[in-house]
Amino acid sequence: MLTIVSRWSAQSRRMLIFQKVHLACCKDRLLSHLAAKSVSSYVIYELRCFNTVNQIWEWKCLQVLQNPCSGNALDACTWSLTTVLKAVLKETSQYKPGTLEKLLATFDTALTAVYSQLVPVESLGHGNSASYPSSNTADWATTLTNLLDLLEVLTAARFKLSTTRVCFTSSRLSLVQASALLRIVDSHVHYFVKKQVLLLLKRILLQKAGEDMGFGEASSLTHGDDHMTSDILTLADDVLQAVHTDWLQCVPVESAAIFFGGTGQLCGGSSDAFDHVMLRAVSLVVLKSLEYKIQSAGGKGVCNTIGIHGYLSALLLFLSQRGVQLKQGSHSCCWVSLVFGEQDDDMMEAAKALLLLYLHHRVSSDLEADAACVVGGNPHCHFLFLLRSISFDHSILLDFLISTETCFLEYFVRYLKHLRDDWEGFRTVCQKIDGSDRCKLSWKISQKDNQLLDNLREELQQSLCLSRGSVSTWSHSGGSVTIVDPEPAPCLQPSLCLPSGSATALASTPPPRLVDYGSSEESETEDGDLPSGLTQDRLHSDSVVHTHNSHSFDRTVMCLTELRVVVTRLQRRSLFPYNATSLLKLLTQIEAKRSCSQR
Known part of the structure; x- marks a missing residue:
């Protein structure tokens, strides 16, 4: 035409x-x-x-x-x-x-x-x-x-x-x-x-x-025209001033539409029914504004109003009022996974911003980790919940490292430096979260599900006999499931956690595969606290040693070790997309920290 x-x-x-x-x-x-x-x-x-x-x-x-x-x-x-x-x-x-x-x-x-x-x-x-x-x-x-x-x-x-x-x-x-x-x-x-x-x-x-x-x-905001830096700070100031004047209370979050462009709404009051796109947008606007503010002139002026903790508290209050409900006994820091779990790039941006906020606040006001957890801002918790959400699978971390769609590399390097410098802090976080998990290992099971549990127990015992030659005993009494391990084993014992209401679902699905029979060096276990149910994950039985360390601590170190091995192999063959020397150095330092802690 x-x-x-x-x-x-x-x-x-x-x-x-x-x-x-x-x-x-x-x-x-x-x-x-x-x-x-x-x-x-x-x-x-x-x-x-x-x-x-x-x-x-x-x-x-x-x-x-x-x-x-x-x-x-x-x-x-x-x-x-x-x-x-x-x-x-x-x-x-x-x-x-x-x-x-x-x-x-x-x-x-x-x-x-x-x-x-x-x-x-x-x-x-x-x-x-x-x-x-x-x-x-x-x-x-x-x-x-x-x-x-x-x-x-x-x-x-x-x-x-x-x-x-x-x-x-x-x-x-x-x-x-x-x-x-x-x-x-x-x-x-x-x-x-x-x-x-x-x-x-x-x-x-x-x-x-x-x-x-x-x-x-x-282009980067820091390499723009002469007004770029001042303009982005003006935007951050406007957002923070709005939050300070209770603007978040005016932000609506409606139920998510059940189809594209439709007006139908999901029923029920669960957090899944709310518009997570809106929740992620509000959260990142506040977090990135704080990040830009503290990066300007050392962040002077941020703590003169209501402080970083005040802004994070206001954000958590907004999220809780808009449908993000933490389960009873859940850790406050898991809000990041709840809000950003469906969007990897946004999750990494949020984790990076929270890490920078924590490091800044710790230097300026001697922030304690427990205080950071109160407002959901402890980077150790965020990283641990990230690993748990991917079942401690190092291959997924490798995908994140190679991908250009997220800022994971920048976040990961910054966090590894923090982990190296605060090793005991991470160990403490793992122990606390694992201790909270152990309190949830028993759920009430109705009498009609007893036969299902008996059958599942027999299959698990047979699997364990084939893989290790020993059997962990299970007992069922009083309508609850408990795990009895009569003697320590050379590797981590698989555990079964049944959330309420999941027994019926298990009846129609085969039991999870706990052992990879294709390899004598790998076994699988699941993390009972993950919302997805029974999650499988690989551990090298000849590398895991029972110490005073927590279960999550051991699995985290193992995941990072496996990641280092894979990245080293790819780097040696010139198959890694960039020079990973600095990253490998950090991962090696983390392994050295683990070795020192075992002595």
Whole structure:
């Protein structure tokens, strides 16, 4: 179609674009959107082939932006401008140098004015909801959605141009005027708009603006234009000030929709029924704001308000009020796994931020590990819960190390240094968590499940006889299951933990495989505290020695040892994607710590 139009005379092309632009401003939403798509395609074509901005399209967009009013004209204009900027950002090499700068310079002043008119103007504060100049919240929801998409593209363009030191006012709006975006969350607009605001702030703080739009990896915030550092600190300050004024109490978290784009809601009050995307976004916005704050000038001023613990306490209170319920007796630090368990990249970002916060606070205020656990901020606990969630499988850690989709390498190296320097602290954490687990080893089992337990016990005894030549005895009395080990064995004994209500499920599934018969050097055990039930995991029986160390401590060291062996082998064969010498040195130091502790 564009090829045919390009053969027309210049006058015919101008008339066609003029008609399309006029249709884009009509009241019929479908017709308006189709016309905007058509005009945008032609504008992109002219930019790519002739390096010129269509004058009719430019004139109409500036006219609408200078007199913004919620409606199809404004929506079509912002959508079209966003589409054109996206096209240039995605395929920069197909456009002449300076094309992006030319577009941004043309609309910079108008976009800055539109932003100040479309966002709420009332002050933040619990109970002071922001208002809009229109009573039609549906129209404003569409308008704000288009504006937020445009803001993300503008921010991504700033990251793209950071190496050129070119910075436009409109591309700074989402950072220097983030307080206005935060007010949207406390306004009378649809839930999905509030969610989009928090996702935008999250992507900016994670340096991933435009990532979902296919713009590629953004430049580092620390290597941007002259205003980048101060702007990101302004954003962090706005977020922390909002949290300090109870803004979190205004953030809604609805039940998750049961299908894409639907309005149906999950029933029940479990934490799985709540919108974990929203919970992750809020958590990361707060954590990353704290991280940037403490990294600036040594973090002066953070502890002068309510302190790091105060912010973490406010975040935990928000999560508990929005459906993240810790089971009775569970450790406070497991909130990270509960909130981020479905998203590896977000989990690593949260773990890294919490580690940096802990290290900063420990140096500045001599923080104790127990105090950190109260607000769920102990990095030893986070790492242990991460290993338990993957069944202490070193191959999964290897996948994380090789993957470029998470910040695991940076987090892992930082944590290993902390583990090396606080070895006894990690041992204490393992002992406390294992001690808490042992208190949960007995659950009430109904009388009708006795036969199931007897059958399962016999199969387990047979498996253990075949693998070690000795049998651990099991007793069942009073409706509960206990483990009786008459004498210590040379390796860790498999254990069975049955959560309440799981006995019936076991009846329809085969019992878990506790021994790998394909190898005489490997056995499997499961971790009874994992929510997934009976989880298998591999341990080398000739390497595990019973000491005063806890079960989790031994398995952690074994997992790290296996990881070192695999990485060393790959490094020797030049199959590892980067130089892992520093990483291997840290892992070797961890093994040396273990050897010293056994003497």
